[in-house]
Amino acid sequence: MPKLKRTAEETEARREGPEFIESLDRGLRVLRSFGIDRRPMTLSDIAKACNLPRATARRILMTLQKSGYVVGDERLFSLTPHVLTLASAYLASNQISTIMQPLMDEVSAKAKEICSLAVLDGDDAVFVARASPARVFPSGIDIGYRLPAFCTSVGRVLLGRLSNEELAAAIDATCLKSQTPETIMDKSLIVAAIIIDRSKGYSMVDQEAEAGFRSVSVPIHRYDGGIIAAANIGAHVDRITTGEMIDRFLPLLKEMAVTAKPLLV
Structure with missing residues (x-):
């Protein structure tokens, strides 16, 4: 299993207690990474932007793809309009x-x-x-x-x-x-x-x-x-x-x- 790369923020959060869910945090970081270059991204691009192992980034992308938030062809990935439901929930509430x-x-x-x-x-x-x-x-x-x-x-x-x-x-x-x-x-x-x-x-x-x-x-x-x-x-x-x-x-x-x-x- 590849060794996980943890950012300083993640390390600090782990010290704060068991309530912090690293997998959720990583998934959100992957979603945010798509706004960096405003273009479809490769798996390597995303892993580098999020400071994650490729295998971890790929599992997150597959999960997001099955949930309808990401579309990809194993080479390039991009967000779908379904991501806007997250923003609309904020605006509505x-x-x-x-x-x-x-x-x-x-x-x-x-x-x-x-x-x-x-x-x-x-x-x-x-x-x-x-x-x-x-x-x-x-x-x-x-x-x-x-x-x-x-x-x-x-x-x-x-x-x-x-x-x-x-x-x-x-x-x-x-x-x-x-x-x-x-x-x-x-x-x-x-x-x-x-x-x-x-x-x-x-x-x-x-x-x-x-x-x-x-x-x-x-x-x-x-x-x-x-x-x-x-x-x-x-x-x-x-x-x-x-x-x-x-x-x-x-x-x-x-x-x-x-x-x-x-x-x-």
Whole structure:
């Protein structure tokens, strides 16, 4: 039997007790690996991406294939649409998306721009809902899209819920990767920017996450004041100035956040 390769995370989890199911964790890692290169993958690709022996990766793939989540011909493997049932289960059971969607639709119609909603997942901001006016072709950021939290307006709003000490520790532990020439890479400056944004009640990021794109975000609070999501409106720099974003979009986002607060538990 081939010796199993364990990641540092798996080793740590094994120390925590018998409740951790390694086989389930490996299966989830295989599913996530398909998003790395956005193409069908070979068995060797998957085994390498997941740090697993080929035999283990193959057994997982055969199980996923029989369950309908993966399709393959023994050479190339890819996900099937059945994987979307996992995402739809999250969206259907998540009150944030359900409550925020109609409010976002209204904001998007008034702003005539796309309005998006994101939550924090590790070091990333993950978009879980969006609204688009009829005249705007829905492209770019979509549901499930991930961006580094440290350099995005939604991410900085979400990180702002941490205390100063927790924030400094979180940024210090984050592996920063420049997204554009404008991305701030000095960790002390990032922490300072998030603290300033927290005091303002919103975050504006100008071309740090994506070249030619700026956005403004506000925190979405639940009924007790806790920040559970962030809503933003973004636009290309050629169409909207930072001043226009503050004057036109920020009041709409803040009004939406106030309306949503008593509805979110």
